[in-house]
Amino acid sequence: KQEVTQIPAALSVPEGENLVLNCSFTDSAIYNLQWFRQDPGKGLTSLLLIQSSQREQTSGRLNASLDKSSGRSTLYIAASQPGDSATYLCAVCAGGTSYGKLTFGQGTILTVHP
């Protein structure tokens, strides 16, 4: 059974700091890994998707890496801003016949203070 763990559970940083969020998964047989952000009471916003054959993806100030063999992914946020405050979730899409089933971690609550 796939299990996804995110560390830390919560993180508070001053504006401008670079930070790293961690995600680990137990079964390396995945199709892809996706990072999302969720604002309180809202749905999920897709940030980055990394296919199993890729090592990293970048979008603006965000960079996500994937090490499938060790079951780890990191989300790097450069020059953090108060608007980055949200819960960040990673999710893996396991192999098999399903492309649409995601297994989520519990999330990292990020607070960026001015």
Add this chain to the structure above:
Amino acid sequence: KAGVTQTPRYLIKTRGQQVTLSCSPISGHRSVSWYQQTPGQGLQFLFEYFSETQRNKGNFPGRFSGRQFSNSRSEMNVSTLELGDSALYLCASGLWASSYNEQFFGPGTRLTVL
């Protein structure tokens, strides 16, 4: 391009009642997945549909059911509601064409069971 839409956004029901939630995927997307989000359990997979067929089902009781229509719109139904069914119900849509199946989420339906 319109995003994933979910209706209604909020629902209040009493124990024993049943409820139907609706999800319209992004135009051109053929897969819809449903998730339940609670503070204690986080995001849990309910089921996944592609081309009107259920492809995968999570570990939920039979009171939870769903279906997908020929236009890819999906509904999920919960019968005999229990207090523990109070949650944010999220649906996601994707192309389901390959392992590059980025999932896009709707705003969710907040269900409160009294």
